[in-house]
Amino acid sequence: MNAFDGMITGFQVALSWEGILFVLIGVIVGTLIGMMPGLGPISAIAIMIPITYGMDPAPALVMMAGVYYGAVFGGSTSSILLNAPGISGTVATAFDGYPMAQQGKAGKALAIAAIASFFGGTVSVIMLMLLAPALSSVAISFGPPAYFALMLMGLTAISSLSEGSTIKAMIAAVAGVMVVTIGIDPQTGTQRFTFGNVNLFDGFDFLIIALGLFAIAEVCMLVLNRKNRSLSDDQKLGSLKVTRADLKEMSGPMTRQSFVGFILGVLPGAGATIASFISYIFEKRISKNPEEFGKGSIKGLAAPESSNNAATSGAFVPLLSLGIPGSGTTAVMLGAFLVLGVQPGPLLMTDRPEIFWGIIASMYLGNIFLLILNLPLIPYLAKILSIPRPLLISLVIMFSLIGVYSISFNVFDLYMLLVFGALGFAMRVFSFPAPPFILAFILGGMMEQAFRQSMTISNGNLAIFVDSPLPLSLILIAFFSLVIPGLLKWRSRRKLAKM
Amino acid sequence: MKKTIFTTILAASALVFAGCNSEEAANENTGESGAFEPSKNIEMVAPAGAGGGWDTTAREVARVFGETGIVEKNMTVINKEGGGGAIAWAYIHGQDDSPYNLFVSSPPLMFVPLNGQSEYGHEDFTPLANMIADYGAFAVSADSEWEDLNDLFDQMKEDPESVTVVGTSSPGSMDHMQFVRIAKAAGVDPKKIKYVSDQDGGALTSVLNGSVDVFSTGVGEVVEQVRAGNIKVLGVTAEERMEGEILSDFPTAIEQGIDESFINWRGFFGPPNMDQAAVDYYEEKFKELSESEEFAEVRKKYGWNEMYLNSEEYEEFLNNEYKEIEVLLEEIGLGN
Secondary structure, eight states, X not given: OOXXXXXXXXXXXXXXXXHHHHHHHHHHHHHHHHHSTTOXXXXXXXXXXXXXXXXXXXXXXXXXXXXXXXXXXXXXXXXXXXXXXXXXXXXXXXXXXXXXXXXXXXXXXHHXXXXXXXXXXXXXXXXXXXXXXXXXXXXXXXXXXXXXXHHHHHHGGGGGGOSSOHHHXXXXXXXXXXXXXXXXXXXXXXXXXXXXOGGGTTOOOHHHHHIIIIIXXXXXXXXXXXXXXXXXXXXXXXXXXXXXXXXXXXHHHHHHHHHHHHXXXXXXXXXXXXXXXXXHHHHHHHOSOGXXXXXXXXXXXXXXXXXXXXXXXXTHHHHHHHOOOOSHHHHHHHHHHHHTTOOOSTTHHHHOHHHHHHHHHHHHHHHHHHHHHHHHHHHHHHGGGGSOHHHHHHHHHHHHHHHHHHHHOOHHHHHHHHHHHHHHHHHHHTTOOHHHHHHHHHHHHHHHHHHHHXXXXXXXXXXXXXXXXXXXXXXXXXXXXXXXXXXXXXXXXXXXXXX | OTHHHXXXXXXXXXXXXXXXXXXXXXXXXXXXTSSOOOOSOEEEEESSOTTSHHHHHHHHHHHHHHHHTSSOSOEXXXXXXXXXXXXXXXXXXXXXXXXXXXXXXXXXXXXXHHTTSOSOOGGGSEEEEEEEEEEEEEEEETTOSOOSHHHHHHHHHHOGXXXXXXXXXOTTSHHHHHHHHHHHHTTOOGGGOEEEEOOSSOHHHHHHTTSSSEEEEEHHHHHHXXXXXXXXXXXXXXXXXXXXXXXXXXXXXXXXXXOOOOEEEEEEEEOTTOOHHHHHHHHHHHHHHHHSHHHHXXXXXXXXXXXXXXXXXXXXXXXXXXXXXXXXXXXXXOOO
């Protein structure tokens, strides 16, 4: 069956009344859960699993998929409005989305996020449709050395994630790497920095750190600076209108980062979080005005938003075509497939074409629904900002606590949220940037594991990283991205000196 | 008015989430007249997150118990994730002698404490019944030159550095030790086995792209890949040939002259000091469940094998397994 016949089969499923209904239910549930700080697709899918018992697998899985990308779609809302990431994939969204909201452009920021999400989602579904079978080979092309090189490439971007002191950015990044080593080391089974406390054996969930460093720290700042914040309601919402110039500005990042996000989503282990960071950094690096990033740049908002949604579709490639869950969320999705008696894998496309293509086709529909649902909601969502501040602050704290508790129903995690909140607050006060900490935390763990896996495989020979073209080229990119900006700076300084 | 809609939705969902996790802390003992009959809902803990093997087993068992009416009271499954099970085990251990707190477990209940990652192990709990057996599989890329386990082990004896094994659990846990156990029986030096752990979903891809050589995992994980012709299975750890399409093609290690096997058992336990009357009750109920047609359907759906053991048989089986694993771990320099 070629992609065209497949899509016809798929649309028959997606456009049946059952298909439409369950896509709609899925995306509504997904967006709502995604909007809540901390509650992400994993909780959403886990809750839906018992509901699908006994359902016909095709509509049930179409719904589950809707919950997943719906949550990523909705996840930007609280990042933008409250600096409290809705899901881990929208941490980077807050970098420019929150400043925009602070400048009284909340409505516009939400609209840009929705458009970028829709664009990323749709472009990636087209790629998924045309390339899913072919891309399964991309998904397996990355071995441990290539993963190491990829993470290294990501880490070189730390300096570009921060304003001001590079030293402080580096200190924050080192702290992030240190925190990620806490827990049982997968390569030896040894406990590292756990003090024998069973609650630390798995290390920290990313959300605890993201919500602590962003949401809780932000709340502390709000309490501290309450005097200088008295915008009128109108200013808070701002105009919803995305002008033609805005669209033009975001078209470049959206297009580029939809591809980048999709490819990173295809790689098991990378996923929406890493994709959104890399896309953000990518755009900042190539931008003519990198200094605008972090201060409410439209590009800085559109890039991670199109990327994380594209990565979500990308994650379906290894899941559907190889049966490999590339992330925690897709692992739960895999569980949902199995409960419904469907085994994702290389044969899904031929054995159950209605499911394989049905899910893909439903994603077109789902993305359209999401856009239609989200755009009219924006004025109401943006009004959250006019909730009296004490109430708003309490709500953010409450939802951060609920979100963290729902990760593994462990009270210990709540204390850790407060610890990271305090750390985040201290970092703000002493102007250490939080993004390098977060980035190092995400990439550092995988980088270390990939490095050590490579070393075991090669019996300690470092040549494994330059022996094959894929890791070698990634390492070269990492190297040049570190060196070139320095060289450019040096050259321009020399020019200045000559003048 | 409208601005409160979102807040209301948030608050409502918050309540739902809070409700999902209400725990029954109360501990009361019925069974005055000798026979135990539950008088309230039974809590079943899956010591891991949603979607995994423990979770699926617990949910299916609770569902079939309810649908068949074998157990009249409701069984609520809750997930207690963390520390590879250690968090859930510590929690259950705190429910001393409660007949209303069950949990599902499998070999990690031995591996995790033996690796010093849990204070509590199987001997700290009351075994109720084993339900399922699963087996390990050793798979290689379809174009590998090895045709059976002996080819692989011969190369490992000759040049142990040239072969890397990958699994999803950490060293000293299941994927590693099932391989060590079979390889050692074939004469491979267990200390020289190179094992890498990949917990981010990359284990299978690393075998497919040739970064590593052997994938040590459960049979259920490889069937689809074998069907698609991506990998081949050199051997499985079952004692006899398994039944079922594809599964029956997998040669056992024993068939290949390696006299060793490994069972990935899965069963149910209660807290320490559970009353004998309650143990008798559950043992009987699990037996009924295991023999029911409805549960046979479940086993078929997930490719699980039947392996019912009552409380006493289970305990003996576990103690024997424990001794073997302990010796093996010591030999490769892991464990306590």
